[in-house]
Amino acid sequence: DTEVTQTPKHLVMGMTNKKSLKCEQHMGHRAMYWYKQKAKKPPELMFVYSYEKLSINESVPSRFSPECPNSSLLNLHLHALQPEDSALYLCASSQEGPNSRTDTQYFGPGTRLTVL
C-alpha cells in the first residue's frame, strides 16, 4: 500500500482567512513533504519533515506554516495568502528521508487551493 491521503480535495479561501491542509500516511514512512504545483509547471518543494522534525525549508514565506504532529500526519497552515498562492498543494512521504540516497517519494492526490 503506497497511499497518501490529503484533505480537503478543494479549498477556496479569502486573503484574510486562516485554513489548514492535512496529509496522512500509514506506511510507516519517516519523512513527509509539501510541494506546490502551478498549472503546467513541475512540482516545487516547500518543506521536508524527517522523523517529525523540520529538515528542509525552501525559503517559503511565513504565511505558510507546516506542522508535523506525529509521524503519520502533516499539516500546512495557511494565513493571509495572496491570489498568486493559488495552486495544487501536494503532500508526499518516503521511507527514510533526506539522508537516504535512493529514497522514493510517494505523492497524495493534492489539494486544489484557490485564493480570492
Place this chain on the structure above:
Amino acid sequence: DQQVKQNSPSLSVQEGRISILNCDYTNSMFDYFLWYKKYPAEGPTFLISISSIKDKNEDGRFTVFLNKSAKHLSLHIVPSQPGDSAVYFCAASGRAGGTSYGKLTFGQGTILTVHP
C-alpha cells in the same frame, strides 16, 4: 537554471508501439532518478527509478535507461496502451548545490498521448 530538462513537451504514439520519453540533467551530483506519471487533478504516481550505479532498470512494460556520461535518461514503455496517456515527469535527487537527498528536482513534463 533548469537542472532537469524534458525537451519534448508532447509525444504521440500508436497503441502497441514503443513510447520513448527523454530527460537530460546538468548537475553531475544527481545520482538517483525517478519517473512519475500524472493525470490531471491528481498527484504524481511513482513509476520506476534508477540509481547512478546502474544503467538500466526494468519493471514490466517500463524500462529506464541511464547514460551518465551524456547526463541523459530515457523511459521506454512497450507496448504502449491508451491508459498510459498522461503527463510524465522525470525527477532527480542528489547532493546537488548543497542540498540533501530529500529534494526532488523535476523536469517540465512530457504529455504522452497513446492513440487506439
